[in-house]
Every structure is written in C-alpha cells, then in structure tokens.
Amino acid sequence: QKEVEQNSGPLSVPEGAIASLNCTYSDRVSQSFFWYRQYSGKSPELIMSIYSNGDKEDGRFTAQLNKASQYVSLLIRDSQPSDSATYLCAVIPGTYKYIFGTGTRLKVLA
Amino acid sequence: SQTIHQWPATLVQPVGSPLSLECTVEGTSNPNLYWYRQAAGRGLQLLFYSVGIGQISSEVPQNLSASRPQDRQFILSSKKLLLSDSGFYLCATKRWSQGKETQYFGPGTRLLVL
Numbered sequence: 001q002k003e004v005e006q007n008s009g010p011l012s013v014p015e016g017a018i019a020s021l022n023c024t025y026s027d028r029v030s031q032s033f034f035w036y037r038q039y040s041g042k043s044p045e046l047i048m049s050i051y052s053n054g055d056k057e058d059g060r061f062t063a064q065l066n067k068a069s070q071y072v073s074l075l076i077r078d079s080q081p082s083d084s085a086t087y088l089c090a091v092i093p094g095t096y097k098y099i100f101g102t103g104t105r106l107k108v109l110a
Numbered sequence: 111s112q113t114i115h116q117w118p119a120t121l122v123q124p125v126g127s128p129l130s131l132e133c134t135v136e137g138t139s140n141p142n143l144y145w146y147r148q149a150a151g152r153g154l155q156l157l158f159y160s161v162g163i164g165q166i167s168s169e170v171p172q173n174l175s176a177s178r179p180q181d182r183q184f185i186l187s188s189k190k191l192l193l194s195d196s197g198f199y200l201c202a203t204k205r206w207s208q209g210k211e212t213q214y215f216g217p218g219t220r221l222l223v224l
Contacts, residue, residue: 004153032210032211034212041220042218043216043218044215045215046212046213046214049207049210049212090213097169098156098213100153100154102151102152
C-alpha cells in the first residue's frame with residue numbers, strides 16, 4: 001500500500017501568520033501532487049496542484065515539491081480565520097489512483 | 111462545467127439493513143467515476159472506480175458493491191450494513207485543467223450505522 005503521511009495537528013497559527021503544512025510520500029515514481037481543503041462536514045476542494053520540483057504560487061498559497069526528499073508542502077501566507085480547515089495531501093503514484101493523506105487540521109486564531 | 115449530485119445528504123441506518131447511495135454527474139459524458147469513503151480520523155479510501163457503463167473495479171474487498179447502470183450514474187450498495195460502514199461517502203470524477211487531471215468531489219453522503 002502506497003502511503004502519504006501528514007501530521008494530524010491541529011496546527012494553530014495566529015491571524016496574519018504563515019501556516020506551513022507538510023506531507024511525505026513513499027512512492028518515488030509519483031508525478032502528480034495535490035492539496036485539498038476540507039471544511040468540517042463538506043467535501044474536499046482542490047486548492048493547489050504541483051508536478052515539478054520547486055515552488056508554485058497562487059495568491060496566498062505556495063506549494064513546494066522536493067521529489068528527491070519525497071515531500072510536498074503548502075504555505076499559506078497572511079492566514080485568515082476562514083483558512084481554518086483540514087488540508088489533505090494527495091498523490092498519484094504512477095497509476096490511476098489518488099492516494100490521500102489523513103489531513104492536517106489548521107486553526108487560525110483571530 | 112461538471113456538477114456532481116449525491117443523495118441522500120445524510121442517512122441513519124440500523125446494522126444489517128440495506129444501503130443504496132446515488133451519484134449523478136452533469137456537464138460531461140463518459141466520465142471516470144469514483145466512490146470514496148472517509149471514516150472518522152482516517153483518510154479518503156478509494157472503494158470503487160468505473161471507466162464506463164457496467165465497468166466497475168473494486169479496490170477494497172468488503173460488503174459494499176457498486177454499479178453503473180447509466181453513463182452518468184454511479185450507485186453504491188450494500189445488502190447488510192456493518193457498524194464500520196459509517197462514514198462520509200464521496201463520489202468523484204476526473205476534471206481537467208490546463209492539460210492536467212484533478213479529482214473533483216461531489217457534496218457527499220454522511221452515513222451513520224447504529
């Protein structure tokens with residue numbers, strides 16, 4: 001079973017701070033990586049995808065990928081209380097299947 | 111654009127009762143369809159996927175089954191529910207953006223087995 005691991009949290013950050021979420025994966029052939037946000041009681045929604053080593057920025061979000069170290073991270077700048085949610089990391093390990101981590105719960109304190 | 115409908119939104123069922131959850135997709139034809147389950151404190155677990163009518167692949171052996179009677183309809187069933195079947199059931203499709211695929215989820219069905 002391919003694995004994607006995340007710290008369950010909660011990760012608490014003050015409003016306006018940078019939140020850093022991390023994810024490691026076990027399958028070296030993985031090529032596609034995703035971050036989903038899931039509010040309590042709702043379905044996951046895609047917020048970032050990344051396919052190449054390095055950084056990818058989209059507004060307040062930056063995804064970072066390091067294939068040699070097999071980790072992918074998500075930075076949220078200027079964190080807002082509305083960012084409080086569970087963030088799921090997902091990987092496609094060279095097949096049709098998405099492998100999801102268990103998620104990190106983020107709490108942004110006003 | 112694609113829209114996924116799932117019903118019911120919530121369901122409370124006794125142990126041993128049957129189950130039928132429905133997923134329909136609008137805005138696309140011949141979609142790849144997926145059923146996931148998210149149990150409390152656990153990640154999303156892929157249960158079934160389908161690439162076309164009548165084509166179902168099972169990822170996890172258990173008391174659940176899936177069917178795809180129409181192109182844009184995907185049904186999850188059970189003859190006898192277990193307590194461990196409780197969870198949040200999500201139907202999903204592939205969505206393409208800038209030449210890359212992503213997984214797009216429906217609103218989900220929350221199932222509580224008592």
